[in-house]
Amino acid sequence: xxxxxxxxxxxxxxxxxxxxxxxxxxxxxxxxxxxxxxxxxxxxxxxxxxxxxxxxxxxxxxxxxxxxxxxxxxxxxxxxxxxxxxxxxxxxxxxxxxxxxxxxxxxxxxxxxxxxxxxxxxxxxxxxxxxxxxxxxxxxxxxxxxxxxxxxxxxxxxxxxxxxxxxxxxxxxxxxxxxxxxxxxxxxxxxxxxxxxxxxxxxxxxxxxxxxxxxxxxxxxxxxxxxxxxxxxxxxxxxxxxxxxxxxxxxxxxxxxxxxxxxxxxx
Amino acid sequence: xxxxxxxxxxxxxxxxxxxxxxxxxxxxxxxxxxxxxxxxxxxxxxxxxxxxxxxxxxxxxxxxxxxxxxxxxxxxxxxxxxxxxxxxxxxxxxxxxxxxxxxxxxxxxxxxxxxxxxxxxxxxxxxxxxxxxxxxxxxxxxxxxxxxxxxxxxxxxxxxxxxxxxxxxxxxxxxxxxxxxxxxxxxxxxxxxxxxxxxxxxxxxxxxxxxxxxx
Numbered sequence: 001x002x003x004x005x006x007x008x009x010x011x012x013x014x015x016x017x018x019x020x021x022x023x024x025x026x027x028x029x030x031x032x033x034x035x036x037x038x039x040x041x042x043x044x045x046x047x048x049x050x051x052x053x054x055x056x057x058x059x060x061x062x063x064x065x066x067x068x069x070x071x072x073x074x075x076x077x078x079x080x081x082x083x084x085x086x087x088x089x090x091x092x093x094x095x096x097x098x099x100x101x102x103x104x105x106x107x108x109x110x111x112x113x114x115x116x117x118x119x120x121x122x123x124x125x126x127x128x129x130x131x132x133x134x135x136x137x138x139x140x141x142x143x144x145x146x147x148x149x150x151x152x153x154x155x156x157x158x159x160x161x162x163x164x165x166x167x168x169x170x171x172x173x174x175x176x177x178x179x180x181x182x183x184x185x186x187x188x189x190x191x192x193x194x195x196x197x198x199x200x201x202x203x204x205x206x207x208x209x210x211x212x213x214x215x216x217x218x219x220x221x222x223x224x225x226x227x228x229x230x231x232x233x234x235x236x237x238x239x240x241x242x243x244x245x246x247x248x249x250x251x252x253x254x255x256x257x258x259x260x261x262x263x264x265x266x267x
Numbered sequence: 268x269x270x271x272x273x274x275x276x277x278x279x280x281x282x283x284x285x286x287x288x289x290x291x292x293x294x295x296x297x298x299x300x301x302x303x304x305x306x307x308x309x310x311x312x313x314x315x316x317x318x319x320x321x322x323x324x325x326x327x328x329x330x331x332x333x334x335x336x337x338x339x340x341x342x343x344x345x346x347x348x349x350x351x352x353x354x355x356x357x358x359x360x361x362x363x364x365x366x367x368x369x370x371x372x373x374x375x376x377x378x379x380x381x382x383x384x385x386x387x388x389x390x391x392x393x394x395x396x397x398x399x400x401x402x403x404x405x406x407x408x409x410x411x412x413x414x415x416x417x418x419x420x421x422x423x424x425x426x427x428x429x430x431x432x433x434x435x436x437x438x439x440x441x442x443x444x445x446x447x448x449x450x451x452x453x454x455x456x457x458x459x460x461x462x463x464x465x466x467x468x469x470x471x472x473x474x475x476x477x478x479x480x481x482x
Contacts, residue, residue: 031287031288031289032286032287032409032413034285034286034289035286035287035409035412035413036386036389036390036393036408036409036412037285037286037383037386038383038384038386038387038389038390039331039383039384039387040387040390041390042331044390045386045389045390045393045408045409046409048393048405049405049406049409052402052405052406055402062400063400065400065402066397066398066400069397069402069405070394070397070398073390073393073394073397077330077331080285080289081289120329120330124327124329128327128328128329129327129468129471129472130472132291132324133324133465133468133469135291136291136294136296136320136321136324137465139296139320140296140317140320140321143296143313143316143317144317149309149310149313152300152313153300156296156297156300159291159296159297160290160291160292160297163290163291164290164291167289167290195479198472198475198476199476202472202473202476205469205472206469206473209462209465209469213462216455216458220455223451224451227451227452227455228455230452230455230456230459231455231456231458231459231462232459233459234455234456234458234459234460234463235459235460235462235463235466236463237459237463238459238460238463238464239463239466239467241463242463242464242467248326248335249335249369249372249373252322252369252460253366253369255456255460255463256365256366256369256456256457256460259452259456259459260362260449260450260452260453260456262452263446263449263450263451263452263453263456264446264449267448267449267451267452
């Protein structure tokens with residue numbers, strides 16, 4: 001009877017282990033996830049170090065901690081912001097392991113392997129290909145339109161918020177959702193969930209890009225109308241060169257030198 | 268301005284690219300005005316950041332792909348332009364510095380490659396520490412790795428600044444006397460190259476949206 005009470009008390013103790021504050025500490029550590037990026041295990045060291053604030057709660061003995069880190073130091077990669085979903089899932093599974101719920105325990109390695117593709121694809125599409133260029137183009141447009149340095153600084157603050165609000169949200173929410181829905185996370189990381197945000201940021205992308213070209217062209221026309229032609233031809237020429245070669249350095253140099261010669265000959 | 272202090276600031280801001288935070292602070296439109304503010308000319312910082320922002324934006328760091336280190340190149344370029352602005356010939360300085368920026372972005376990419384290979388050694392060390400149950404040192408290893416990157420960028424920046432203290436005062440007046448007026452094309456050309464870099468991403472995003480709507 002006494003033993004049973006002790007086991008129940010221990011179980012209750014474990015159940016209350018991971019708090020919101022713990023998840024927040026992991027969230028903070030996740031900002032350094034790519035710190036030790038390497039070609040053999042990619043982001044796994046940074047990923048493992050994210051667990052340092054809570055590993056004491058998940059593993060009681062040094063041996064258990066050793067096995068824990070050995071499991072998570074294996075190959076892993078994902079978009080740095082979306083890797084937080086994998087963090088949350090791993091915390092939940094490790095917690096289940098520590099509670100002794102071995103029957104329903106999913107294989108953490110296999111689950112992480114399965115997440116590499118979706119987390120990378122969604123993150124790259126959402127952040128690198130949409131939110132980042134849209135935010136930066138918005139910032140550039142604001143800078144070109146602002147007459148004073150003070151307004152330019154305000155524009156930079158806005159740009160920072162436009163980019164980092166979704167950044168912080170998915171970084172934190174990923175940990176929380178991964179933790180609460182470890183076994184059915186696929187319902188939460190499908191492309192369709194991010195359709196609305198992608199659509200709105202792509203509008204910002206398009207409006208900022210074309211407004212920027214229009215306003216910059218107008219400014220150039222005040223200086224020398226021929227410069228508008230230089231801007232548009234340089235863009236078109238480099239775009240075509242990019243189709244022939246993927247070597248960034250070669251294309252940029254070739255294009256730049258070509259237009260320097262054009263400038264020397266015709267201006 | 269003390270070049271050591273300036274290089275330290277550039278190295279700290281460079282950590283934001285991939286190693287810590289990734290909050291966009293290292294992007295040219297943020298980092299160049301910061302460098303400009305340190306060197307007493309925020310307006311030029313904004314202008315250089317604006318011109319250089321799009322050049323490197325088209326390269327997406329997906330998977331293990333190492334992109335040209337344009338952010339570091341932009342910060343060093345802003346510093347070079349401001350440190351040597353008293354020479355005059357602003358278009359010529361921008362022309363030379365932009366060409367240097369392309370080379371610096373290549374050097375930066377090579378440094379990233381070396382850094383990631385070095386991190387392989389840190390992984391071996393981490394695995395050894397875990398086997399020996401020395402978990403306290405894991406954080407020290409992470410910080411050491413970050414410090415290695417900081418040091419690499421710091422030394423590179425110092426070398427580039429020192430080299431340009433010799434190079435720019437000799438080159439700019441000679442080329443500037445010949446072509447300063449012709450180099451008026453440089454600003455629109457840099458922005459044009461940037462637009463060409465961003466345009467494929469724009470087309471992809473729009474194409475995807477259109478396909479979803481039809482679907």
